[in-house]
Amino acid sequence: MSVRQPEVLADTTGASHLHGPTGGSPSLFHREPSPLLDSDRADTEASNTKSSGAVNNGSVQKKTVYSLGGSSVPSIDSAGGVSPSTNNSDFGNLSNLGNFSNLANIGDGLKSKSDRNSSSRVSNSSSNINSNSNSNSNTNSNSNFNINSNSDNGINKSNSNDISNSNNSSISNISNNGSNTIASSHSSQNGQNGHTHQTIGFSADDTSIHNTNSGNVNFTSTINNRDGSLGNNGGDNAGDSTLGNSQGVSSLANNRGDGGDSTSRLYNSSNPDLASDDELPPDGSSSAYSSSGKDATALLYKFRFIVLLVYPIIIFLGELVHISQPEGTYFSNKRNIFNVFFVKRAWLWTTLAFIAIVVRAKVATNSTSGPGIKSATQSGSILKAQSYAGYHLVLRYAAATFWWVLFTQWFFGLPIMDRVFVLTGGGCDGLVEKVAEAAMSTNPAPGDATSPLPPLPVTSNSPLNNLVSSAYCRAHGGTWVGGYDPSGHTFLLVHASLFLWFELLPLIVTGRATSTGTGIGIGSAIGTSTSGSSSGTTKPATTFTTSLSVRLVLGLLAFWAWMVLMTAVYFHSFLEKLLGLVCGYLEVLLVYVVAANHPQLGAILGV
Ligand SMILES: CCCCC/C=C\C/C=C\C/C=C\C/C=C\CCCC(=O)SCCNC(=O)CCNC(=O)[C@H](O)C(C)(C)COP(=O)(O)O
Numbered sequence: 001m002s003v004r005q006p007e008v009l010a011d012t013t014g015a016s017h018l019h020g021p022t023g024g025s026p027s028l029f030h031r032e033p034s035p036l037l038d039s040d041r042a043d044t045e046a047s048n049t050k051s052s053g054a055v056n057n058g059s060v061q062k063k064t065v066y067s068l069g070g071s072s073v074p075s076i077d078s079a080g081g082v083s084p085s086t087n088n089s090d091f092g093n094l095s096n097l098g099n100f101s102n103l104a105n106i107g108d109g110l111k112s113k114s115d116r117n118s119s120s121r122v123s124n125s126s127s128n129i130n131s132n133s134n135s136n137s138n139t140n141s142n143s144n145f146n147i148n149s150n151s152d153n154g155i156n157k158s159n160s161n162d163i164s165n166s167n168n169s170s171i172s173n174i175s176n177n178g179s180n181t182i183a184s185s186h187s188s189q190n191g192q193n194g195h196t197h198q199t200i201g202f203s204a205d206d207t208s209i210h211n212t213n214s215g216n217v218n219f220t221s222t223i224n225n226r227d228g229s230l231g232n233n234g235g236d237n238a239g240d241s242t243l244g245n246s247q248g249v250s251s252l253a254n255n256r257g258d259g260g261d262s263t264s265r266l267y268n269s270s271n272p273d274l275a276s277d278d279e280l281p282p283d284g285s286s287s288a289y290s291s292s293g294k295d296a297t298a299l300l301y302k303f304r305f306i307v308l309l310v311y312p313i314i315i316f317l318g319e320l321v322h323i324s325q326p327e328g329t330y331f332s333n334k335r336n337i338f339n340v341f342f343v344k345r346a347w348l349w350t351t352l353a354f355i356a357i358v359v360r361a362k363v364a365t366n367s368t369s370g371p372g373i374k375s376a377t378q379s380g381s382i383l384k385a386q387s388y389a390g391y392h393l394v395l396r397y398a399a400a401t402f403w404w405v406l407f408t409q410w411f412f413g414l415p416i417m418d419r420v421f422v423l424t425g426g427g428c429d430g431l432v433e434k435v436a437e438a439a440m441s442t443n444p445a446p447g448d449a450t451s452p453l454p455p456l457p458v459t460s461n462s463p464l465n466n467l468v469s470s471a472y473c474r475a476h477g478g479t480w481v482g483g484y485d486p487s488g489h490t491f492l493l494v495h496a497s498l499f500l501w502f503e504l505l506p507l508i509v510t511g512r513a514t515s516t517g518t519g520i521g522i523g524s525a526i527g528t529s530t531s532g533s534s535s536g537t538t539k540p541a542t543t544f545t546t547s548l549s550v551r552l553v554l555g556l557l558a559f560w561a562w563m564v565l566m567t568a569v570y571f572h573s574f575l576e577k578l579l580g581l582v583c584g585y586l587e588v589l590l591v592y593v594v595a596a597n598h599p600q601l602g603a604i605l606g607v
C-alpha cells in the first residue's frame with residue numbers, strides 16, 4: 001500500500017473529492033465520483049483509490065475524507081457532510097482532519113488525525129478507531145470496537161468493546177454499556193512518573209481495565225460493575241486493582257505515592273457510595289470503603305471487640321467463684337469426659353471446625369444459596385482484606401497451629417509453658433523416685449506399673465526435675481509443682497476460640513450484610529429473618545451462617561467458653577490463668593490485627 005498524504009483539507013468550493021495515495025501525482029489518483037458527494041457538492045472532500053458508490057444523502061459539511069488504504073468506500077450516506085454518514089461496507093482507513101461525527105459504519109477502520117479537537121460519533125459493527133487528536137470525544141454504539149488512542153479521549157460506548165490506549169495518553173470519561181476491555185499503556189519518560197487517570201462509568205458488568213505504564217508506573221485494574229468509576233493515579237507503583245460493583249455509582253482512587261507493589265481490591269455488592277483510599281500508605285495494599293462495606297466493617301469490628309472482651313470476662317468471673325472455694329462438681333474432675341475427650345484434643349476439634357467453616361463457605365460461594373466466601377470478600381475493606389483463598393487459609397491455620405505447638409508441645413525442647421514453669425522454679429516432683437523404682441525392677445512384666453519408663457528427655461548434666469515436660473511428668477506419676485504454671489487449658493481454649501471466631505466473623509457479618517441489603521441486618525445470620533431491602537442475591541434461609549456445620553462450630557465455641565469458665569473456677573492461680581489468657585491472644589492479634597495492617601505480611605496471610 002502506498003504512503004499517502006492528504007492533499008486537500010477543505011474545499012471551499014463545496015466539491016467532494018476522494019484522494020488517492022500520496023505522491024502528488026494526479027495519475028496515481030483515481031477519482032471516482034461519489035454520487036452522493038458529487039451530487040451534493042457540499043463541503044466535504046474525500047479521496048480514495050477505489051471509492052465507489054459513495055452516497056451523500058444530505059448536506060456535506062466542511063470535512064475531508066481521505067482513504068489511506070486501498071479499500072473502497074462503496075457507500076456513504078451523509079446528512080451533513082461526513083456527519084452523519086453511513087458506510088455499508090468498509091471505510092478502509094479514513095483519515096479525518098476535522099471531526100468525525102455521526103458515522104454509521106458497518107465496515108472497519110477510522111483514523112482521526114486532527115490536530116484540533118475532534119468529535120466522533122460512530123455507530124458500527126466493527127471498527128478500528130485510531131485517534132491522534134489532542135482531544136477527542138467519541139461516541140460509539142454497537143459492538144466490536146477497537147480504539148487505539150494516542151490522545152486524551154472522551155469515549156462513550158455501548159456494547160462490547162476493546163480499547164487500547166498508548167503513547168503517553170490517557171482515557172477518561174468512558175461510559176460503557178457492555179462487556180469491555182480497556183488496555184491503557186502509559187510510557188513514562190526520562191524517569192518521570194507517568195500518570196494515568198481514568199474516570200469510567202459503566203452500566204453493565206464485566207468490564208476490565210488494564211493500565212500498563214512502562215517506566216515507573218504499572219497498574220493492572222479490573223472492574224466488574226455497574227455505574228462505577230476507577231481512578232488510578234500513578235507514582236512509583238506497580239499494582240493490581242480490582243473493583244467490583246454489582247450496582248450503584250462507585251468510585252475508587254488508589255495506588256498513589258512512591259511505594260512499591262500494591263494490590264487493591266474493592267468489592268461492593270450494592271451501594272452507591274464508595275470513597276477512595278486516600279489514607280493509604282503509598283506502598284500499601286489499598287483499602288476502599290463502601291457504605292455497606294463501612295457498615296459491615298463496623299459490624300465486624302463490633303463483633304471482634306465483643307469476642308475479645310468475652311474471655312477476660314469469663315476468667316474474671318470464674319476467678320470470683322474460684323476464690324470462694326466452690327464445691328467440687330463433675331467439671332472439677334480432671335477425668336471428666338469433656339476434658340478428656342474434647343479439651344485434651346482441642347486442636348483436633350478446632351481443626352475439624354475450621355475445615356467445616358471453610359468447606360461450608362466454599363459451598364455457599366459456589367452455589368447461589370448464600371453469601372459464602374465471595375460475599376465475604378465483597379463488602380468492604382476488612383472483608384475484602386481477609387482472603388479465603390486456599391493458600392491463605394492454610395497459612396493462617398499453619399500459623400495458629402505453630403503457635404499452639406510452640407506454647408504447649410515443643411519449643412526447641414520443652415514447650416514455652418513448661419519453660420516458664422521451670423524458669424520460675426517449678427519442676428516435676430516424685431518422678432525421680434519413679435525412675436529409681438523402675439530401675440530397680442530387674443525383670444518387669446509387660447504392663448507392670450513398675451515397668452521401665454520411656455527414656456526421659458533429659459540431658460546429663462542438668463537436674464532431672466527441670467527437664468521433663470509437664471505432660472511427661474504427669475503422665476508418669478510425677479507432680480508438677482512449684483514455679484509458675486501457665487494454664488495450658490486457658491491458653492489452648494482461648495487461642496482456638498479466637499482463631500475460629502476471626503475466621504468465622506467475616507463470613508457471618510457478610511451473611512448479614514448481603515441478605516438484608518443494608519449490611520446490618522441481624523436476622524439473616526441466625527436464620528430468623530427474611531425481610532429487609534434485600535439486594536436480591538441471597539436467601540437468608542439457606543445462608544452459610546445457618547447451616548448445620550456452622551451451627552456446630554458455634555456450639556463448639558460455646559462449649560470452649562464453658563470449659564474456660566470451668567478452668568477458671570476450679571483450676572490454677574489467677575496469674576497462671578492470666579498468662580494462659582494473654583498468650584492465647586497473642587497469635588490472633590499478631591495475624592488479624594498487626595499483620596493485617598502491614599502491607600507485605602497482610603498480603604502473605606490474606607488479611
Ligand atoms: C476445601 C478447602 C479446605 C481448606 C482447608 C484449609 C485449611 C486447613 C489446613 C490444614 C488442615 C488439614 C489437615 C490438618 C492435619 C492434621 C490435623 C492435626 C490436628 C491435631 O492437631 S491432632 C492433635 C490434637 N491434639 C491436641 O489437640 C492436644 C491438645 N492438648 C494440649 O495442647 C495440652 O494437653 C493442653 C494444653 C490442653 C494441656 O496440657 P496439660 O496442662 O494437661 O499438660
Ligand SMILES: Nc1ncnc2c1ncn2[C@@H]1O[C@H](COP(=O)(O)O)[C@@H](OP(=O)(O)O)[C@H]1O
Nearest residue numbers: 331333334339474487488489490563566567571
Ligand atoms: N476445665 C477443666 N476441666 C477439667 N480439668 C481441667 C480443666 N482445666 C484444667 N484442668 C486440669 O488441670 C490441670 C492443669 O491444666 P492446664 O495446665 O492445662 O490448665 C490438668 O490436669 P492433668 O494434666 O492432670 O490432666 C488439666 O486436665
